[in-house]
Amino acid sequence: MQKFLTRFFLFLLISFLVYCVLLFFWGHLLPQRYKPNLNYRIGSYGNMYTRMAEVKNVHQPDILILGSSHAYRGFDVRIFERANYETFNMGSSSQTPVQTRLLLKRYLNDINPGFVIFEVSPEALASDGVESAVDVIANDKNDFRSVLMTLKINNIKVYNTLLYAFMNELFNVNKNFEEPIVKPKRNDTYIPGGYVEKKMKYYTSKTKPEKTFEFKDMQLEAFEKIIADLKRKEIEFILVYTPVTNDLYNSFTNIESFDSIMHTHGDYYNFNEIMQLTDTLHFYDSEHLNQAGVRKFNYRLLKLLKANDYIK
Numbered sequence: 001m002q003k004f005l006t007r008f009f010l011f012l013l014i015s016f017l018v019y020c021v022l023l024f025f026w027g028h029l030l031p032q033r034y035k036p037n038l039n040y041r042i043g044s045y046g047n048m049y050t051r052m053a054e055v056k057n058v059h060q061p062d063i064l065i066l067g068s069s070h071a072y073r074g075f076d077v078r079i080f081e082r083a084n085y086e087t088f089n090m091g092s093s094s095q096t097p098v099q100t101r102l103l104l105k106r107y108l109n110d111i112n113p114g115f116v117i118f119e120v121s122p123e124a125l126a127s128d129g130v131e132s133a134v135d136v137i138a139n140d141k142n143d144f145r146s147v148l149m150t151l152k153i154n155n156i157k158v159y160n161t162l163l164y165a166f167m168n169e170l171f172n173v174n175k176n177f178e179e180p181i182v183k184p185k186r187n188d189t190y191i192p193g194g195y196v197e198k199k200m201k202y203y204t205s206k207t208k209p210e211k212t213f214e215f216k217d218m219q220l221e222a223f224e225k226i227i228a229d230l231k232r233k234e235i236e237f238i239l240v241y242t243p244v245t246n247d248l249y250n251s252f253t254n255i256e257s258f259d260s261i262m263h264t265h266g267d268y269y270n271f272n273e274i275m276q277l278t279d280t281l282h283f284y285d286s287e288h289l290n291q292a293g294v295r296k297f298n299y300r301l302l303k304l305l306k307a308n309d310y311i312k
Contacts, residue, residue, distance in 0.1 A: 023160060024167045038160040039134045040168075043179040046072060046093040047190040048139035050179045054192065055090060060112050062311055063087040065194070066104070067119025068095040068132070070242040073288050075117065077193030079298040085311065088113075089194030092139075094131040096124045097222035102136065102149050104229060115311050116230060116237035117301075120268075122258040125215040125223065129153050134161045142166060152218055200291055201284040208251035208286070213258065220261075227265045236310065239268040243297055245279040248286040267308075275300050 027038050043049045046069060062085040065075045071091030080087040088111070090103060100118075133153050137146060142165050150162045168174055181190045187199035230237050239262050249255070249272045262268035275297070277283070282293030289297055305311055 020163060023164055027164045037157050038164060039157055040138045040161050040164050042138045042174060047196055048092050048135055050190050051194050052140040055107055058088045058111050061086045061088045062114045063117060064111055064113035065089040065117045066100050067091045068124055069093050071119040072194055072196050074242045076294050076298055077195045083302050093135050096127045096129040096132050097219050097226055098129045099132045099136050101222045101226050102145050105145055116235055118237055118239050119242055120239045120262060121241055122213040125219045126213040130155050130157055133158045137161050137165050198284055203279055203283040203285055205247055205279050208247050210251050210253050212253045239266050241270040243271045243277050245283050245286045
């Protein structure tokens with residue numbers, strides 16, 4: 001029996017090593033269309049690589065911003081700086097509470113912000129977290145917390161991407177990688193502090209089908225733990241639902257349920273109800289503000305912060 005178990009575990013070990021080698025060459029040699037279950041895109045959409053390089057030198061800002069692309073495309077750090085608030089935006093593409101908590105576990109103690117703006121949305125609570133997980137894995141360091149996140153999401157694409165990332169780090173594959181600040185094909189410019197400015201563009205209104213969100217237990221659990229962590233560290237925060245287009249917002253059938261969850265966890269502001277923007281003037285797609293919309297939203301938010309004396 002002992003001999004059988006020894007051979008069995010040896011077989012598993014050899015199989016795992018062979019799989020890792022094949023995965024490494026598969027990832028490096030084949031185009032993306034041939035590797036649907038591996039999505040390692042360093043320096044990809046959203047400038048996460050540059051943001052994570054910068055965050056390591058951020059200490060005691062007045063405001064730390066958390067959330068998805070609604071965060072890093074919706075909160076212009078330059079506008080906050082002109083209002084005398086030092087700000088860092090730690091948003092990432094499709095970031096869900098699972099990834100937000102991972103990033104806070106890594107960096108919150110070193111950043112030690114005075115105040116947190118946590119961008120929230122029903123999409124984040126209903127997401128499987130795969131897109132954000134592979135983005136964080138490819139563009140930040142990986143450690144035991146990456147493994148825990150991968151186990152929680154339990155998706156083959158995330159497992160493969162993490163293994164591939166570990167091998168790239170082992171062989172120092174990305175030592176000479178530099179992410180461009182300006183990405184002309186995407187019309188994006190990275191602004192120090194974490195914001196990504198999109199070249200001015202306007203949205204064309206479209207009718208959206210109705211959508212009912214089913215919030216995932218793992219996202220609700222991660223969200224509650226984030227709130228508990230911020231309270232335990234005595235860091236004041238607000239929850240902000242950034243504006244989306246009216247045609248998209250009106251297609252959601254259970255916003256009241258989402259609003260109710262948010263209100264029970266802290267000071268929550270749904271800017272889709274607080275201010276009225278024009279779809280064709282203030283957005284570049286159904287979910288993201290263009291620069292004109294960002295300015296209107298940010299100035300309205302700053303007015304709210306000052307009126308409620310949130311930031312000392």
